[in-house]
Amino acid sequence: MSSTNSKKLNSTMNNSLRKKYIQSSLRINSKNSKNIFERCYNCNMVYNKDSAIDLNNHKKFHDLSLNGRNWNKSWGEIITNHSKCNDIHNITDNIKKNKANTLDKYFLTPPTSSITSPKKGNNILLKTDTRMKKEYIVEIRKTFNSEIRAATQLMELVNNELNAPHDENDFWSTPSGNGKAFGYIKDNKLVGITTIEILDLNCKRGRWMISDSKVIVENVFPYFKLGISRIWVCKNQRGKGIAAKLLEAARLNTLVRTKEASIELEKWNLAWSQPTEMGGKLALKYNSVKHKSGKLLIPCYI
Numbered sequence: 001m002s003s004t005n006s007k008k009l010n011s012t013m014n015n016s017l018r019k020k021y022i023q024s025s026l027r028i029n030s031k032n033s034k035n036i037f038e039r040c041y042n043c044n045m046v047y048n049k050d051s052a053i054d055l056n057n058h059k060k061f062h063d064l065s066l067n068g069r070n071w072n073k074s075w076g077e078i079i080t081n082h083s084k085c086n087d088i089h090n091i092t093d094n095i096k097k098n099k100a101n102t103l104d105k106y107f108l109t110p111p112t113s114s115i116t117s118p119k120k121g122n123n124i125l126l127k128t129d130t131r132m133k134k135e136y137i138v139e140i141r142k143t144f145n146s147e148i149r150a151a152t153q154l155m156e157l158v159n160n161e162l163n164a165p166h167d168e169n170d171f172w173s174t175p176s177g178n179g180k181a182f183g184y185i186k187d188n189k190l191v192g193i194t195t196i197e198i199l200d201l202n203c204k205r206g207r208w209m210i211s212d213s214k215v216i217v218e219n220v221f222p223y224f225k226l227g228i229s230r231i232w233v234c235k236n237q238r239g240k241g242i243a244a245k246l247l248e249a250a251r252l253n254t255l256v257r258t259k260e261a262s263i264e265l266e267k268w269n270l271a272w273s274q275p276t277e278m279g280g281k282l283a284l285k286y287n288s289v290k291h292k293s294g295k296l297l298i299p300c301y302i
């Protein structure tokens, strides 16, 4: 089977199409009734294990899916105020007390590190320093083709995994686009990404979703300022708080008042677009709100 076909046979294919390809190929190519196709249970790709091209394609796809995409140190605008995490003030205090050696002690996720500070005056120092670190968050710049290309390449995989349309990149990747993308960099890899739309408040796109039943509350049209179009973290880095940190970066850095001052939104102002099961769990933890009925509501948009 051609490499193009094997690519198509990754996790995104709907079942009937996948069956169709596998069955028809089996009739033509099966050797002694042995199935020459293999599904990788880590990345979910189906490939022809007798084809060098397919093996190579699987290797590339597998690595991307599990470990993220290579990322050049010079790419992206470093975000220094991405975290309002519990001990941010301790971190800042410690830096003041002991400038030289404290930076390495604070980790974004174990085991590598970065440091954030809400103090504007420290930003240049921190940005330079952060780029030397192994772990940090960037805003992907709309006028820098290399970083847009790298992020778009990862988004192809993300859209495949989410079964989402592939033509929804303009809002974060073109200068006239009304949105942003934030990437999580770890060990020179783009390991997580979120793309954020700025919602037009006149369009009545906001909805509340009841978390346990997934039912949309009728006749209520809340105004949410931002829409989480996509959020994804590579498989080997899940469960380390990366998605939550990306959301914080988006919350604090998408709407800006001036070049220097961003607008700090409430978490519920970030609405979800058709959350997946995993996305629903993240939403529940990150920004669900409790209704007076006791039900937990998730901000969504259509």
Ligand SMILES: CC(C)(COP(=O)(O)OP(=O)(O)OC[C@H]1O[C@@H](n2cnc3c(N)ncnc32)[C@H](O)[C@@H]1OP(=O)(O)O)[C@@H](O)C(=O)NCCC(=O)NCCS
Binding pocket: 161, 162, 230, 231, 232, 233, 234, 237, 238, 239, 240, 241, 242, 243, 244, 245, 272, 273, 274, 275, 276, 277, 278, 279, 280, 281, 282, 283, 285, 286
């Ligand atoms: C959903 C996804 C982005 C979460 O990324 P992540 O970096 O693992 O999430 P975090 O570690 O920041 O999770 C923060 C909290 O959300 C909750 N959460 C996130 N993913 C969860 C999961 N799979 N199961 C249960 N809870 C989960 C947890 O409460 C977690 O906090 P805790 O670990 O302290 O309990 C990631 O699993 C993913 O990329 N999935 C595939 C793409 C996808 O479905 N995207 C969502 C589109 S709506």
Ligand SMILES: [Zn+2]
Binding pocket: 040, 041, 042, 043, 044, 045, 058, 061, 062
């Ligand atoms: Zn694989």
